[in-house]
Amino acid sequence: MDPATQTNCVLMLDLPQLALGGIDLLSFTTTPRFHGVKNIPPGLHFVFTASDASLSIRHGAWFYVSPGTGPPQVFIKKWDSTTEDFIAETSQTEVMRWKANLGAIWKDGLTPYRQTVDSSDSGREGDLIEESTDWSQLTSRITPTSLSRITGLNPDHWSLTTASSATQDLENIPGIELSASVLHPEKELNFLPIDLKRTWREGATGSERTEAAQDRSWALGELIDKHCQGDDVRVRESEVLGELQFAFLMVLTLNNNSCLEQWKRLLGLLFTCRQALKERTRFFHELLKTLRLQLSHCADMEGGLFDMNEYGGGFLKPLLKKFRKGLDGFNGRWIADIIDELDDLQDYVRQEFGWELDDFFVKRGMLELEDGEQVEMEVNGIDEDEETGEYAPTIVELTPAQMKELERSDVSYARHDQQSEEEDDADLEDMDTRF
Structure with a gap:
């Protein structure tokens, strides 16, 4: 493959079968042939995944594609099945190996950024749904x-x-x-x-x-x-x-x-x-x-x-x-x-x-009812919701004596709270002694 035709890409490796995958506002279900996303424009981007599309815990990572005419940037992320975490590839040997073999996966293993696939077609790269093109404004x-x-x-x-x-x-x-x-x-x-x-x-x-x-x-x-x-x-x-x-x-x-x-x-x-x-x-x-x-x-x-x-x-x-x-x-x-x-x-x-x-x-x-009868209606609770009328907030100036009393109340509450914590600690120590 001619390196001149390569563009910025992110590899998402070792994902479980039928895992949830996504980049920015694009989400999809992965297939065994899926290895990542290509043609990524400059700027900040976010990739995320989960071992199952219905799993509540999702893992994601931000990365930055620099603008300019330099060589294509390749970001490598992978799923660690041992810790069930989405991590960056830190081995320089592996990084160089994947960069050298991009041509083997470029056409069929990497999906273009913002590509959409008809939901009726399972697609070689998963069922992709493009949700929006607003990412640059949202970030x-x-x-x-x-x-x-x-x-x-x-x-x-x-x-x-x-x-x-x-x-x-x-x-x-x-x-x-x-x-x-x-x-x-x-x-x-x-x-x-x-x-x-x-x-x-x-x-x-x-x-x-x-x-x-x-x-x-x-x-x-x-x-x-x-x-x-x-x-x-x-x-x-x-x-x-x-x-x-x-x-x-x-x-x-x-x-x-x-x-x-x-x-x-x-x-x-x-x-x-x-x-x-x-x-x-x-x-x-x-x-x-x-x-x-x-x-x-x-x-x-x-x-x-x-x-x-x-x-x-x-x-x-x-x-x-x-x-x-x-x-x-x-x-x-x-x-x-x-x-x-x-x-x-x-x-x-x-x-x-x-x-x-x-x-x-x-x-x-x-208010006119369905049978034509008219009745007088009154809506309650608006003043309360809007904090108007009798519910409007008022500013109360405290006297010096009231301020001192308030400060004493705060100190008393703090002492009571500390005493309660000490009693709880003592109870725990007694439990440790008994058991």
Whole structure:
């Protein structure tokens, strides 16, 4: 085979028969003749697999194809049946051997990137389904630097699995038991730290805490300035969007629950900012475009983790409604782009999910029944959902005496909690002594 006709490719070797395989938004069932994917364009890509198409644990790895006119790049991944893990080939002897023998598998063993095969045809390379061509936009802000921070420094094999998790999410992975990680410990994900229960500066009291809880712009600024990398503020802002993209795609391809929780935390932070809208207008404009594209792929998700048609639209619908309502207090040309992009998003969710983000409610009116009779109806609960009327939040200023009493209560609770832990430890020691 003429080396000049070769292009960038990734080899996926030793996969079990009829295993699940995938690259980016393309998924397929493998056959014995399948060895990988060719004609891969420059940029970041993600390959994933599982020993069975129905198995809950999936393994995947990111790699980067450099642009340019140099020799074709070959990435070699393989399934380790001993540890049931998807690993990079580290033996230089094996790497050179596979590169030298690419011609033998190029035509029939490697499927072209983005190829589709008629579902009625079993195909020599498996049943491929092309789901989208949006990959470059869905990964526009993900960088090798952010991948190294989240998954560890392992260039061209930034790996994780369905069970990989941030520390704060370890106890909240449905369907994953500890026994699933007996063969090898699961990788810890190092996400940007977000605590939606504490979004104010240290030492803040009273109204300052209340305002920071309602407008989380300060928390967003702290996240960007202290935890994102880069000398330029726009580079640091892009890292936040990149993590939002990473989290979404890892839910989409791996069903990773910890990434779903981080995706929700990021949106919960970003869409509760007000002052930051004026300070970071371009950032929020791109955020809305990113979310609009992500929502268009929610239907691709298996298992219903992105079920947006449920009653109330999950957590996202009320979040967007409050964000929309918060824009009413702004004036000026700077807000026009954000409103235009939000209008596009609103039109999309109305058409696809039936959501209404505007507060146009008829609380009381006449309803005509099937037999022609008219009855007066009243809708309850709107004030409660929208936190208006008697349900509107109020700011309460505490007196110095009340502040001291609150501090004493916190100390007392902490001592009680510590005492309970000590008693539990003592009980365990007694059990060890008896048994």
